[in-house]
Amino acid sequence: MRRYLFHRLLGMIVVIFLVLTIAFVLVRLAPGDPASLMLGPDATPGEVEALRIRLGLDRSMIAQYLTFLGDALQGDLGQSLFYNQPVTTVLAGRAEPTIFLALFSLIVALVIATPIGIWAAYRHGSVLDQASITTAMLAASVPSFLTGLVFQRYLATDLGWFPASGYGGAGAGFGDRMWHLVLPSITLGITNSALILRFTRASMLDILGEDYVRTARAKGMSERRVVLRHALKNAGIPIITVIGLTFALLVSGAVVTERVFNLPGMGNLVVNAVLRRDYPVIQGTLIIVAGLYVLVNLATDLLYLAVDKRVKY
Incomplete structure (x- = not known):
């Protein structure tokens, strides 16, 4: 029984890791810029770029992924861009x-x-x-x-x-x-x-x-x-x-x-x-x-x- 639970827990970890990776990639393949959507159509390019930098969207995909993965392993799923809450x-x-x-x-x-x-x-x-x-x-x-x-x-x-x-x-x-x-x-x-x-x-x-x-x-x-x-x-x-x-x-x-x-x-x-x-x-x-x-x-x-x-x- 213990051996079975151990293997199941290992399988759970692998599944969660794959889900983390797939979720990160899929949401970023969707068209549209979150900073532009949050600021609205009247925002200037400078304001949009400043918000992208503040949200960390200006960094490379690999850097964003490593940060996201490290935070997720600590139970931190990030900050909502719209609600400005965890x-x-x-x-x-x-x-x-x-x-x-x-x-x-x-x-x-x-x-x-x-x-x-x-x-x-x-x-x-x-x-x-x-x-x-x-x-x-x-x-x-x-x-x-x-x-x-x-x-x-x-x-x-x-x-x-x-x-x-x-x-x-x-x-x-x-x-x-x-x-x-x-x-x-x-x-x-x-x-x-x-x-x-x-x-x-x-x-x-x-x-x-x-x-x-x-x-x-x-x-x-x-x-x-x-x-x-x-x-x-x-x-x-x-x-x-x-x-x-x-x-x-x-x-x-x-x-x-x-x-x-x-x-x-x-x-x-x-x-x-x-x-x-x-x-x-x-x-x-x-x-x-x-x-x-x-x-x-x-x-x-x-x-x-x-x-x-x-x-x-």
Whole structure:
């Protein structure tokens, strides 16, 4: 186990290093000068050049990269060019809505997908099974922004059940902020439930055809115990894998939903940073998301031990 964790940690370091390098190169390949964008069209060439020197943009790419890499290794992701604050401070201020949106969306997806996937596999070939597959395909095909706009129109504007947009106000309490996330979470949860549903159904179908399941039935065990204790437990590994990947995707892929519902999350922050050529914020977000992916993958692998004691590292 220790050897496995050691190799995984080495792999994490390599991945983060590659992400640092790719993020640095990609953001600087984008057209546009951050200094010109910050000062506006009325700035003189001298003012633009003075700002470039102050920001360190006049140095060579190699010098900028070495400085960026050294600072990142010390936990310093740089200073935002637009907010004039440390990138870590800017990201921390936008992390709450994104993290809770991803968490609530995952809960919604699990509530929808897990029971339907199990029942569809148990009733393989039935009308419910075919309907679940069709519904999953439809949920995966409809863009999240369209689902969000429909929910905004009918559930928020017409019926008034949920806030249409925003994240509460400046003095909003925790409960009020979470209430503003309910409708976006339902939107994202429905869209991402399709993948979990299909994996749950496929995994359960494989397990329900195994010999030990037929043996359990032959011994007179109830169908509920056979399905939930024997089949679902042994089908848990691929389901856990897709749940972990879905959570990571929700954190990094909630940009459209945040824009539709005007949430001050990391997705909105990245979009604005790209438009403003705020290099440090773009780089910092990419690093955080990559680190999250690596940690989620590691946590998912470790959860295998809790689900199936036969797993050995």
